[in-house]
Amino acid sequence: MKRFTDRVAIVTGAAQGIGAAIARRLGEEGATVVVADVNEKAAAKVAKACGNGSFAVATDVGDAGQVKRLHETVVKRAGKIDVLVNNAAIVPFQPWDQVDFDHWRQIMRVNLDGVFLMSRASSDAMRKTGYGRIVNICSNTIFAGTPNMAAYVAAKGGVFGFTRALATELGAYRITVNAVCPGLTASEGVMASPHAKAFEFVEMLQAIKGHGKPDDIAPAVAFLASEEAQWITGQTVNVDAGMVRW
Ligand code: NAD
Ligand code: 4PL
DSSP states (O other), rough: OOOTOEEEEETTTSSSSSHHHHHHHHHHHOEEEEEEEEEEHHHHHHHHHHHHOEEEEEEOOOOOHHHHHHHHHHHHHSSSSEEEEOOOOOOOOOOOOOOOOOHHHHHHIIIIIIIHHHHHHHHHHHHHTTTTEEEEEEOOOHHHHTOOOOHHHHHHHHHHHHHHHHHHHGGGGGGEEEEEEEEEEEOOHHSSSSGGGGGGHHHHHOSSSBBBBBHHHHHEEEEEEOOOOOOEEHHOEETTTTSSOO
16 A cells, blocks of 8 residues: 655654554655654664655654754645654653642643643644644543543543544634554663563453554554544544453
8 A cells, every 4th residue: 555655744752652653654654754763873764775765853842943844844844744654752660649730730741731832833834734733642541531541541531632623613614633652662772671561461351462662652643644534533542452442
């Protein structure tokens, strides 16, 4: 399939993990991918693998000034923005009463404020061309109430609600806004954290057995980001081997 020929897609947090798998998939299907991540070196590597003149822009999605500069760069270099995938996030593992207020704020800043800032700037560009797809990477923890991630679950609950509201606001421009909720997935970040020990428990809850991989998440994102998903907006879909049925 080549659903993204001549399309420009920004994928945040795409230097590794789920974001990198999404970026590579969109690239394989012809997109010029903008890899926006705080990890500049790894982002540049992923952009190179995406082809089609893809490039990396060092960006902290929680910083309004950096998000503005990112969008100026993309419009200058690629001319437009067709697809935004809000994937960048901090994935913590910490009992909730050990999370101090600064840490709580930092998670909100990246995981929720970042989605607002990126969606605001990208949708302004999309409104100019009359085409746009926004896909927010949420998490099935919003349905499960997974332990050791209270601030994260709160922020992702915000992303879930924001997805619905933004779909309403942007419907007038035929821009769609949807969310994908992965379950536990073997990204670099997760494998280097205590989450790596949870696969067996999570597998017990799954309808389909096995361990989730970044490449298992990318196809759903690519579909929602494609032209043919034009009649789907404001929706949230779990991609978690049936761990949560909602
Ligand atoms: P990861 O930790 O492996 O990668 C996250 C990437 O985001 C890194 O490249 C990091 O540099 C980047 N990043 C962090 N803060 C940033 C910032 N302020 N600005 C820009 N980039 C930033 O994570 P992952 O497991 O691949 O997760 C990707 C997405 O999937 C996240 O939204 C996460 O919440 C979601 N998710 C992951 C799982 C899982 O089990 N892996 C499950 C459900 C949802
Ligand atoms: C089920 O979003 O969805 C652990 C870590 N377990 O980040 C997640 C589950 C994690 C998840 C997530």
